[in-house]
Amino acid sequence: MNKKTGWFIDEIFSYGLSNxxxxxxxxxxxxxNDDINDRxxxxxxxxxxxxxxxxxQEGEKFAYKHVWQNxxxxxxxxxxxxxxxxICSFFPEAFSKWQGFSxxxxxxxxxxxxxxxxxxxxxxxxxxxxxxxxxxxxxxxAINNFVYIRMYALFTVLSLGLLLAVLKLGDKTTSxxxxxxxxxxxxxxxxxxxxxxxxxxxxxxxxxxxxxxxDKQYKSAGKLATAALIPVILAITIYPAIITxxxxxxxxxxxxxxxxxxxxxxxxxxxxxxxxxxxxGLSFELSETLATALYTFIDVSAxxxxxxxxxxxxxxxxxxxxxxxxKTLSHFKxxxxxxEFKDKLLIFIPVLLFWITIAPTLxxxxxxxxxxxxxxxxxxxxxxxxxxxxxxxxxxFKKTAYLNSFLGLIITIAxxxxxxxxxxxFTLPVDDCFTAKTYSNLVQNKSIFWMxxxxxxxxxxxxxxxxTKQIFPSRLENLDKISQAIKTLPKTEEILLFxxxxxxxxxxxxxxxxxxxxxIVYLGRCFSWLYYNVYTFNTEMLD
Numbered sequence: 001m002n003k004k005t006g007w008f009i010d011e012i013f014s015y016g017l018s019n020x021x022x023x024x025x026x027x028x029x030x031x032x033n034d035d036i037n038d039r040x041x042x043x044x045x046x047x048x049x050x051x052x053x054x055x056x057q058e059g060e061k062f063a064y065k066h067v068w069q070n071x072x073x074x075x076x077x078x079x080x081x082x083x084x085x086x087i088c089s090f091f092p093e094a095f096s097k098w099q100g101f102s103x104x105x106x107x108x109x110x111x112x113x114x115x116x117x118x119x120x121x122x123x124x125x126x127x128x129x130x131x132x133x134x135x136x137x138x139x140x141x142a143i144n145n146f147v148y149i150r151m152y153a154l155f156t157v158l159s160l161g162l163l164l165a166v167l168k169l170g171d172k173t174t175s176x177x178x179x180x181x182x183x184x185x186x187x188x189x190x191x192x193x194x195x196x197x198x199x200x201x202x203x204x205x206x207x208x209x210x211x212x213x214x215d216k217q218y219k220s221a222g223k224l225a226t227a228a229l230i231p232v233i234l235a236i237t238i239y240p241a242i243i244t245x246x247x248x249x250x251x252x253x254x255x256x257x258x259x260x261x262x263x264x265x266x267x268x269x270x271x272x273x274x275x276x277x278x279x280x281g282l283s284f285e286l287s288e289t290l291a292t293a294l295y296t297f298i299d300v301s302a303x304x305x306x307x308x309x310x311x312x313x314x315x316x317x318x319x320x321x322x323x324x325x326x327k328t329l330s331h332f333k334x335x336x337x338x339x340e341f342k343d344k345l346l347i348f349i350p351v352l353l354f355w356i357t358i359a360p361t362l363x364x365x366x367x368x369x370x371x372x373x374x375x376x377x378x379x380x381x382x383x384x385x386x387x388x389x390x391x392x393x394x395x396x397f398k399k400t401a402y403l404n405s406f407l408g409l410i411i412t413i414a415x416x417x418x419x420x421x422x423x424x425x426f427t428l429p430v431d432d433c434f435t436a437k438t439y440s441n442l443v444q445n446k447s448i449f450w451m452x453x454x455x456x457x458x459x460x461x462x463x464x465x466x467x468t469k470q471i472f473p474s475r476l477e478n479l480d481k482i483s484q485a486i487k488t489l490p491k492t493e494e495i496l497l498f499x500x501x502x503x504x505x506x507x508x509x510x511x512x513x514x515x516x517x518x519x520i521v522y523l524g525r526c527f528s529w530l531y532y533n534v535y536t537f538n539t540e541m542l543d
């Protein structure tokens with residue numbers, strides 16, 4: 001966590017939506033696309049505006065009404081933001097990544113406890129359950145989840161808690177009413193955390209209901225259905241914006257657009273790629289190759305499915321193969337009633353169904369960050385890989401001590417390589433440039449000219465710009481307005497100029513806003529969601 005020095009733009013939105021009392025964005029009177037130039041760009045903005053955006057102000061502590069209203073205008077349920085606002089309220093007018101990390105640290109502890117309980121139930125071994133926790137906890141999949149200041153760490157805890165409660169439902173040693181209450185509570189909290197929770201909970205409850213019906217436990221099935229439905233109705237009643245968000249929000253439009261216009265199978269394979277990279281430690285390039293192979297296999301199999309089905313039918317019709325088919329079917333019938341098999345169905349079938357359902361809804365532009373929507377599944381993916389490894393190694397090592405030792409060795413290697421091969425999309429160490437923290441003293445009480453290719457990126461600058469005197473956001477096509485604004489500043493005013501590195505227009509910008517390039521001093525690179533080249537000069541140099 002100490003190595004995380006950069007900010008993902010959505011992490012800044014976490015603070016803004018939790019703490020801002022003026023609409024949740026820097027320009028509440030309009031959305032990003034509503035005449036943004038006339039509303040916020042090419043004008044001076046006080047640094048105090050950015051401070052008010054991401055910190056709790058005196059007199060606004062525990063102002064949950066603002067948090068609720070901000071989320072109604074945004075795309076998510078409010079629970080995570082209410083928690084973050086509560087923590088920030090104890091530290092008014094202060095901004096720190098540790099405010100967000102504190103939630104994630106608690107979530108990590110509970111995630112490991114829940115994963116141990118689930119692992120012990122499936123693996124039938126305390127040592128192997130601990131190895132499973134190490135496999136997940138020291139790997140980059142967990143690190144990415146718990147250094148990312150969004151609601152996904154909380155989502156992970158609630159989903160694992162719900163899974164464990166559903167697994168325990170029906171156990172002879174567990175109170176049915178306590179399990180049903182836990183299921184209702186966790187579904188309610190999950191529904192108030194992220195909309196994807198509805199999908200996962202639906203598939204998990206559906207599989208459990210089918211198991212109850214198979215076992216002819218109709219009364220238990222009815223109780224479970226009721227316990228699952230009540231919190232959903234309660235969540236929608238308390239927070240009716242859920243309906244609007246699911247129908248008309250930008251995220252909803254992105255989801256429908258992703259399904260209609262992009263290759264769903266390839267996005268399904270993206271999740272596989274990131275899971276392999278994060279959990280096993282294989283390089284991103286090799287993981288991508290395996291994902292491509294999976295794509296080809298599924299695509300070819302789907303196209304040949306009618307032929308394969310016909311061949312299978314012919315194979316089964318033959319007299320000598322009938323007995324084999326009947327034997328296989330009878331074996332399945334003997335396995336299905338076993339509790340261990342039912343547990344595995346409950347763990348893995350909902351995960352697969354969620355994966356198939358949600359992956360196609362994600363837009364291609366989220367390619368590098370698609371894994372965040374599946375962070376909560378990474379413990380289950382880790383369990384699946386652990387079971388596969390144990391199955392293979394148990395054929396080689398007959399003694400449990402040798403088996404556990406070799407599992408521990410493989411897990412250690414996998415965790416080391418997963419950290420080495422981290423894509424750094426979420427850890428954001430940005431060691432090769434100055435960061436917002438490095439620049440905080442430099443920008444103190446300075447006037448800043450900031451170039452941008454878009455609109456929302458301005459929010460990502462809040463941790464840095466909250467220390468400044470004033471900021472003038474502008475675009476490449478408005479360089480003349482920057483020149484005019486410079487002329488209005490006092491002669492001794494010290495100025496900083498931030499130019500996005502990827503624009504590759506530094507020379508053009510400097511020539512437009514200054515009279516001589518030799519007056520400009522290049523300070524270095526700054527990262528705050530984007531990389532910027534930073535220059536300094538004062539108005540006396542321009543005469």
